[in-house]
Structures are given as structure tokens and as C-alpha cells.
Amino acid sequence: MNFSYSNKTQIQFGEDSIATVNTLIPTDKKILVIYGGGSIKKNGVYDQVCTALKDHAWVEFSGVEPNPTVETLDKAVTLARDEKIDFILAVGGGSVIDGSKYVAASIGYDGDGWDILTGDHQVTDAIPLGAILTLPATGSESNAGAVITKKTTQDKLAFMDPKVLPVFAVLDPNVIKTLPERQLINGIVDAFVHVCEQYITVKTDAWVQEGYAEVLLRNLVKLAESYDQRDSSEWRSNLMWTANQALNGLIGTGGPQDWATHMIGHELTAHYGVDHARTLALVQPSLLRNQLAVKKDKLEQMGTNVFGLPKSDTLALDAIDAIESLYNALGVATHLKDADINADEAIPAIIRSLEKHGGVALGEHQAITLDVTKAILKSAA
Numbered sequence: 001m002n003f004s005y006s007n008k009t010q011i012q013f014g015e016d017s018i019a020t021v022n023t024l025i026p027t028d029k030k031i032l033v034i035y036g037g038g039s040i041k042k043n044g045v046y047d048q049v050c051t052a053l054k055d056h057a058w059v060e061f062s063g064v065e066p067n068p069t070v071e072t073l074d075k076a077v078t079l080a081r082d083e084k085i086d087f088i089l090a091v092g093g094g095s096v097i098d099g100s101k102y103v104a105a106s107i108g109y110d111g112d113g114w115d116i117l118t119g120d121h122q123v124t125d126a127i128p129l130g131a132i133l134t135l136p137a138t139g140s141e142s143n144a145g146a147v148i149t150k151k152t153t154q155d156k157l158a159f160m161d162p163k164v165l166p167v168f169a170v171l172d173p174n175v176i177k178t179l180p181e182r183q184l185i186n187g188i189v190d191a192f193v194h195v196c197e198q199y200i201t202v203k204t205d206a207w208v209q210e211g212y213a214e215v216l217l218r219n220l221v222k223l224a225e226s227y228d229q230r231d232s233s234e235w236r237s238n239l240m241w242t243a244n245q246a247l248n249g250l251i252g253t254g255g256p257q258d259w260a261t262h263m264i265g266h267e268l269t270a271h272y273g274v275d276h277a278r279t280l281a282l283v284q285p286s287l288l289r290n291q292l293a294v295k296k297d298k299l300e301q302m303g304t305n306v307f308g309l310p311k312s313d314t315l316a317l318d319a320i321d322a323i324e325s326l327y328n329a330l331g332v333a334t335h336l337k338d339a340d341i342n343a344d345e346a347i348p349a350i351i352r353s354l355e356k357h358g359g360v361a362l363g364e365h366q367a368i369t370l371d372v373t374k375a376i377l378k379s380a381a
């Protein structure tokens with residue numbers, strides 16, 4: 001358990017916290033407000049941003065799409081350069097925040113911004129950004145990661161750099177009142193899989209990380225089971241805080257991590273446009289069954305400590321069944337055919353893309369080769 005840990009994002013949590021943006025960005029900064037397809041104009045968030053920024057100079061860029069594309073974001077980079085922007089305020093879900101990180105890191109780079117995703121360019125500097133979160137799911141509001149798509153080539157790649165860690169994140173649970181149910185459910189599933197990717201590996205000596213991961217998983221099970229309470233402030237607040245904590249770096253410190261489900265899932269989104277969280281549910285139960293031998297101890301621990309299952313010879317498998325039932329009870333599919341994906345066509349395409357992106361040895365033991373992924377996707381058909 002050796003690690004160096006820091007998370008410097010200031011969290012502003014609670015109702016009406018958007019107003020605090022006024023004091024969080026120095027007034028000598030010129031701000032680019034980046035947002036998505038316009039949900040913030042319908043739910044009052046845009047108006048709150050305008051009020052909070054009444055003493056600031058700012059311009060806006062809208063139209064960042066779900067699974068943000070470099071084709072759209074490069075237009076924001078051009079605007080930011082023309083307007084001599086020195087602060088970015090991202091207002092939206094993971095897509096807007098990830099896209100804003102790309103813009104922040106690309107502004108000072110003369111080459112093709114996509115180089116950041118391929119690893120051909122290491123980020124040297126980035127302009128500071130803050131985030132107003134409108135969809136609890138990804139944890140992007142206080143982590144250093146971003147996932148960007150190149151539409152023309154169907155590539156969906158990630159980069160991580162501490163220079164794009166948001167300086168602040170505003171989490172007002174009221175803003176998720178207008179989320180479509182599909183997105184609310186996506187948030188539960190994505191956050192759940194984030195914890196799993198950092199927890200269902202091998203047994204470790206990290207009591208804090210394992211124990212906290214179990215608290216977060218139990219919260220997410222409770223949120224799913226009390227889904228009919230989703231209009232309560234308690235439910236919304238706990239989803240927002242739990243999803244944030246699931247991927248802010250803490251539970252993953254000092255131990256092995258998996259992320260194979262995410263790597264395979266990103267390819268499914270790139271090829272079929274399936275929502276990020278939904279791809280994870282399509283892959284994860286089959287992946288866990290495939291990897292049972294190496295993940296058995298942790299699955300048994302999860303079965304006991306998260307789902308309260310009785311001890312038995314099948315405890316690890318029972319835990320996987322419980323995970324799959326959790327998704328299915330929320331109406332989330334766990335087989336490709338239920339997401340209208342033809343496995344015979346999809347598998348070769350996904351395998352080709354994984355190979356192209358270097359996803360040839362995934363998982364905490366780098367043992368999920370392309371052949372193993374093929375077997376996982378076959379059983380997910």
C-alpha cells in the first residue's frame with residue numbers, strides 16, 4: 001500500500017450552491033462557459049450561471065454532445081483562443097466536463113489536439129477549469145480524466161492529467177430534478193461500476209479503501225432499491241455525493257484496479273452509440289463470470305459485505321447474480337441482444353478496435369487478452 005494522493009478540487013455541495021461560483025472565479029479572468037445541448041436553459045441552471053457571473057467577463061460555447069467529439073470541441077478551442085480565454089466553466093454532465101478538460105489542455109498546444117488522446121502529446125499546461133455538475137455519474141467533476149470521441153474514425157479514447165483537474169466542482173442536488181429517468185439510472189450504474197473496477201480485483205491490506213468502497217456500493221444498492229424515493233432531497237443528495245466519491249481517486253489508491261469493463265464498453269459506445277453506463281452493464285456480469293477464478297475472494301467479500309448474502313460454495317457467483325439483478329431491476333439490459341446489438345457483427349468490430357487501441361491485455365492481471373474478451377462478449381450475447 002504505497003501511494004501519493006491528492007485531490008485539490010474544492011467541492012461546493014448543496015442547494016443553491018451555484019451562486020457561490022461568483023466568488024470562486026477571480027473577476028480578472030475571462031471565462032468560457034461550455035455546455036451541452038441546452039438542458040441547462042430549460043431547468044434554470046443557465047439563469048443561475050448568468051446571475052453568478054454578473055461581475056465577470058464571459059462568452060459561451062454550446063452544443064457539446066453526449067460522448068463529446070473532438071470535431072465539436074476543436075471549435076471551442078478556436079473560440080477560446082480568439083477570445084483570449086483564461087478560465088473555463090463547464091456546466092453539464094460528464095460529457096461537457098470531459099470536453100472542457102480537452103479544450104483546457106488543447107488551447108496552448110499548436111498541434112492536433114487529438115494527439116493528447118493518442119499519447120503523442122503530453123499535456124504541458126492547461127487553463128484552469130471549474131465545473132457545475134448536472135448529472136451525477138462519472139465523477140469527472142473532481143477527477144483528472146476525460147474521455148473523448150473522434151467521430152470520423154469511431155475512436156473513443158481517454159486521457160488523464162492532473163493539470164485538468166477542476167479547481168472547483170459545484171454539486172447542487174436540485175439540478176438533477178430535471179434529469180430524464182434514463183440518465184438518472186445511468187448515473188447509478190456508472191458509479192456502481194466505477195467502484196467495482198477499483199474493488200473487485202484481489203484482496204488487499206487496504207482497509208480504508210476496501211471499507212469505503214463497500215459503503216459506496218451499499219449506498220448505490222440502497223439508491224437503486226429506493227428508486228421510488230428519487231424525488232426526495234435525501235435521495236438526490238446521496239446519489240450526487242456517492243457518485244462523486246466513487247471516482248475521485250481515493251478508493252483506487254495503493255491497490256490494483258481493473259477497468260476492463262470500461263475499455264470494452266467504450267468500444268461499444270464508439271460503434272453503436274450506446275450510453276456509457278449501459279455498455280458497462282452489457283459487459284460486466286459476463287466479464288466477472290469469466291474472471292471468477294481470480295476475482296473469487298473479492299466477490300465473496302462483496303457478497304457478504306455489500307449484498308448481505310449467506311456463506312455458501314456459490315457465494316462469488318451469487319454476488320455476480322446480485323449485481324446483474326440490480327441492473328435488470330432498473331430496466332438496464334445485460335445482454336447485447338436486449339440492446340439490439342447483433343453479437344456476430346459486433347464482436348469482430350469490437351475486437352479490431354480494442355487491438356487498434358492497445359486493449360490487448362486488460363484487467364488487474366493484464367490477463368484479459370483479445371481471445372478472452374471475445375469469449376466474454378460471446379457469453380454476453
Ligand code: NZQ
Nearest residue numbers: 036037038039066067093094095134138140145178179276
Ligand atoms: O447536453 P445536455 O442538454 O446538457 O443534456 C444532457 C445529455 O443529453 C442530459 N443532461 C445532463 N444534465 C441534465 C440533463 N438533462 C436534464 N437535466 C439535467 N440536469 O443528459 C444527457 C447525457 O449527458 P452526459 O454528460 O453525456 O452523461 P454522463 O454524465 O453520463 O457522461 C458520459 C460521458 O462521460 C464519460 C463517458 O465515456 C461519456 O463520454 N466518462 C467520463 C469519466 C471521467 N471523466 O472520469 C469516467 C466515466 O467512466 C466515463 O467514461
Ligand code: ZN
Nearest residue numbers: 138190194262
Ligand atoms: Zn464509467
